Amino acid sequence: MEKGLLYPVTNKFRQDQKLDGLWDFKFDPSAEGEKKGWTTGFGDPIKMPVPASFNDFFTDKDSREYTGDFWYAKKFFVPDYMKDKMIELRFGAATHRATVYVNGQEIRSHEGGFLPFTADITTAIKLGEENIVTLKMNNELHRDALPAGDTAILKNGKKMSKPFFDFYNYSGLNRSVHLMAIPKENIYDYSTTYDVSENQATVHYDVKATAGSNFMVSLADEDGQIVATSEGQSGDLVVENPTLWQVRDAYLYTIKFELVENGQTVDEYSDEIGLRTIEVKGHQILVNHKSVYLRGFGRHEDSIYAGRAFDLNVERRDMNLMKWIGANSFRSSHYPYDEQVYKFADREGILIIDEVPAVGFKMAAASFLGGLNQSFFDGDWVDELYKKHIDQVKDMIQRDKNHPSVLAWSLCNEPDTSTDSAVPYFTKLFNDSKELDPEKRPRTFTLNEDDTFEASKCLQFPDLYLLNRYPGWYHKWGYEISDGEAGLRAELDEWKNSDIDKPIVFSEYGADTEPGLHKLPSIMWSEEYQIELLDMFDRVFDSYDFVRGEQPWNLADFQTVEGNMRVNGNKKGIFTRDRQPKAAAFFLKKRWTSLPLDY
Numbered sequence: 001m002e003k004g005l006l007y008p009v010t011n012k013f014r015q016d017q018k019l020d021g022l023w024d025f026k027f028d029p030s031a032e033g034e035k036k037g038w039t040t041g042f043g044d045p046i047k048m049p050v051p052a053s054f055n056d057f058f059t060d061k062d063s064r065e066y067t068g069d070f071w072y073a074k075k076f077f078v079p080d081y082m083k084d085k086m087i088e089l090r091f092g093a094a095t096h097r098a099t100v101y102v103n104g105q106e107i108r109s110h111e112g113g114f115l116p117f118t119a120d121i122t123t124a125i126k127l128g129e130e131n132i133v134t135l136k137m138n139n140e141l142h143r144d145a146l147p148a149g150d151t152a153i154l155k156n157g158k159k160m161s162k163p164f165f166d167f168y169n170y171s172g173l174n175r176s177v178h179l180m181a182i183p184k185e186n187i188y189d190y191s192t193t194y195d196v197s198e199n200q201a202t203v204h205y206d207v208k209a210t211a212g213s214n215f216m217v218s219l220a221d222e223d224g225q226i227v228a229t230s231e232g233q234s235g236d237l238v239v240e241n242p243t244l245w246q247v248r249d250a251y252l253y254t255i256k257f258e259l260v261e262n263g264q265t266v267d268e269y270s271d272e273i274g275l276r277t278i279e280v281k282g283h284q285i286l287v288n289h290k291s292v293y294l295r296g297f298g299r300h301e302d303s304i305y306a307g308r309a310f311d312l313n314v315e316r317r318d319m320n321l322m323k324w325i326g327a328n329s330f331r332s333s334h335y336p337y338d339e340q341v342y343k344f345a346d347r348e349g350i351l352i353i354d355e356v357p358a359v360g361f362k363m364a365a366a367s368f369l370g371g372l373n374q375s376f377f378d379g380d381w382v383d384e385l386y387k388k389h390i391d392q393v394k395d396m397i398q399r400d401k402n403h404p405s406v407l408a409w410s411l412c413n414e415p416d417t418s419t420d421s422a423v424p425y426f427t428k429l430f431n432d433s434k435e436l437d438p439e440k441r442p443r444t445f446t447l448n449e450d451d452t453f454e455a456s457k458c459l460q461f462p463d464l465y466l467l468n469r470y471p472g473w474y475h476k477w478g479y480e481i482s483d484g485e486a487g488l489r490a491e492l493d494e495w496k497n498s499d500i501d502k503p504i505v506f507s508e509y510g511a512d513t514e515p516g517l518h519k520l521p522s523i524m525w526s527e528e529y530q531i532e533l534l535d536m537f538d539r540v541f542d543s544y545d546f547v548r549g550e551q552p553w554n555l556a557d558f559q560t561v562e563g564n565m566r567v568n569g570n571k572k573g574i575f576t577r578d579r580q581p582k583a584a585a586f587f588l589k590k591r592w593t594s595l596p597l598d599y
């Protein structure tokens, strides 16, 4: 678990410099980079954009599909005036694992390709001179790592990723790298919880520093007016007549922490927060004590050219598409997204189900994936897997806990929950994650088609249920969709007649749709069929009051592995991969903009 994951800022005491741009890049198929001295740089490099996945830049298949070790290198300068600071490098995402060297000195390693980590390089850098950072990275998939998969060795000796999941194994430095100069005694974490009412809100804060416990704390409104102050390592900021953070009507205050030593401020950290509460009560999801009906999407960080890289332009477009269509939420399927996505959602009043990359923990649902034909949790890899799983749950919550947009934590996507061996795994996971979020937001995981009300042995764990259901596509498809509807209703009747008293959100449903394919009457893959399927699901949702959300799969088309069930990727998008609407977008817009917020 990382000690602190505060987002980098520049202020009187801190400096943040992004090292984005072209880095030196080189494949290392024989894994001999260290032996060849690449820790201090290497010759004949490929100039590689950062942040970006390396895959789609190449014109040859061996490079696009490359699996194994690869290296990045970048020279950087640290001016003399930083001599009294702690110098750190912060990597937003190195997918899937990395070892960091500075001037040839090994600094640290990190496992997990969707969460940040920092490297303290204070003793490795040369002040007033040029330095070099190199990373040895690796993108192999394994059953004891997140996301789960295998790495095959082909007869020609080349390695090949075999994901147990349906998104392309885009790899590289997918998010920005920051060079940070911060005080040697510094603020490294904070958390907030809230009590809100019509005319008063209280922010309960807790702040952590490497030394000292003397803090000045203030809260300012959007006009910069101080509305509350406090002091000490923990305390309350009471706001009279607050403007609460509401769904699709956001308001952000700025909280500021000052670390004070001998009457002098020695460090400062400010962040934007939203005054709101999240609760699950019976079948209801409540924001500020008011029921909310989720409408939105499963998404992917995915776009042409840069693959899984965070792209501010794409995110701006996606947020506008979600506002246009009347969405109020999304799931960060199937991994935590770049922090800037959560900042966008904070500002737009959009709720996020934040998901850790625990995906592929079951016989892959789609036959073209290289999944397993046994219970995933019977494997001899489970102990090692669990260590990485809980570590990434801790880092996800540590990183994202202060965002008002975060509604819930998805601790797994479609795990195998219908076998006895799943129960001890999830018992431990839910026990070990219980205290991680100061706000105690709901924890959940998505339930696959096989993990029905009848079959799943793990329904006791989630605080709300996320159902992934594909009648009309993976079964009972085409003209048989009426049987699909009947089956869906039969399952929901079981939920209805049970004593389960928790909300159900449909977190996946949909149909692959080729944009521009029209057929009257409809046929699968046509835009008409996608609407027919969505309309069927909406009829069912509207028949059960404990269905408290609908998030069709997916916001946009996205890249997957090659396969006889994929036409250059997954086409279940409501929008195309270049973010243009299919007919279904107008169908959903009509439905979602006519629903009241708390429908």
Ligand SMILES: CCCN1C[C@@H](O)[C@H](O)[C@@H](C(=O)O)C1
Residues within 6 Å of the ligand: 165, 166, 167, 334, 365, 366, 414, 448, 449, 468, 470, 508, 553, 570, 572
């Ligand atoms: C049936 C498996 C659930 N779901 C996972 C998601 O990652 C896939 O893209 C989606 C699909 O196959 O379209 C199915």
